[in-house]
Amino acid sequence: MKSKNNNKMEFKNNNYQIYNDDCVNQLSKMENNVFDFSIFSPPFAELYVYSDDPRDMGNVLNYDEFFNHFSFLTPELYRTLKPGRLIAVHCMDVSLQKGKDGVIGLKDFSGDLIRNFTDQGFIYHTRVTIWKNPVTEMQRTKALGLLHKTIKKDSSMSRVGGADYILVFRKPGENKVPITHQDTDQNKENYLPVDLWQKYASPVWNDINYSNTLQYRSARADKDEKHICPLQIETIERCLHLWSNEGDNVLSPFSGIGSEGHTALKMNRKFTGIELKPSYFQQMHRNLERLLESKHQLEIF
Template identity: 60%
Template structure:
């Protein structure tokens, strides 16, 4: 299996298939930036496909499969350019792992990228509301009653991270900004090691992508996170890649920011929703291009 379905437009392309196999068809050193959220190793069920990395029964199997992806990503990214992945550390459960604790998923992924030749460029911690996590997961360590019973089992909430890796080499197309487009106060916010202002609910609509037959988890990456990564580490017209496109969030945002996008998604219902979302983004860009300001309108009227 290489490509099950695909859609290619002027500024974006979406492919349904195994991301490692599809990436093999992308030329060396051709992608300017990549941002994505990898599946969580053996934590959630995303689909019933044997090719779904999230369906690995053991963490070791997941990391072995993920190595193939990292190798392909290293090949296709331009020298000096960057890849950002969104992740969190994973809870260990008594029923599955024998103990209650945390797995260093973030650290394991960083190691895989470094072993493949990438440079660990930067990371930002993304704050999440621990009350929301407690209500969603009922995690023992976050329950208030636990602090009264035995606080040795209490813990903090689990934040998200945006980890950015850089491919060695000289970046031949500098990414430049002006004071007008990137003022000092905005840079200071982006440069903070902790982003406190990411809106967890600012995601693409996801209900129509649900497939109750084989899907147990869907959580689109926040558009705020995608927007910041693209703004920091790409130029207008650059190609942005998402090998786990899901419902198309990264490509959607890239199009709105006048970039080009390449997305790969295995699951059929996600892929169909990604097509709709990217079509919507392309339509918004076209409408925006056709808009004229009031000043331009008055000038045209006066000229006539």
């Protein structure tokens, strides 16, 4: 079902509901305790601007203004998540820039997110570090601290490569529907043998394929010079496998082109997605429909 409300689109069916809207506004309309799990990658403060919409949390003057805006979202995430269930937030620490900040260094974005969520009442549950290739980062960013010439000139300015993180938060209360796994039938989705569990339980996931993402090029709008960086499919798969059941309702308040939704539907979950930018929203809808069509064809044959 498709509908428009104040020029905003939405699509709903038995598998997903997606909204082209501001996430705070849309979540405020939803009931308490409706989501079983949430996974998303928020805007990384003011690092990237995705649109000129004033409701875009990346479209801010500075780092502090981002968290002023983000602080309106966390109460809605807390209210709509079921007790005892989890939220997984993908992030990285953000660079300080000489021209903009006066110094070269890092902002503790992961730590500030932890403080934001725990101030709202969430329990800081766990953290996964996702390894990234420092050579690739150096080639992409030309960061002074990663250049080989820096260790020749003054190694006090050298640094290690930046990792990604999955920060996991739990809402207090009893989880009335346990998330269960078994190690006897590998044909079932909740199969989690001890060797795979040991891999998941590692504090560092060093085998994530960063090129395994959804197609995104057609999501770029006219004059869209900014950044599209879909969350890696393997990261989403592991989080969903570990922290949700089949049939669970999975939320992404920053859905982008639908990486979390695509993976959730593929793994027999339901999905609720909210995305502010129309071109991203439309690409998300196409990606979800293609996934459902491919599943339907497999069921036929």
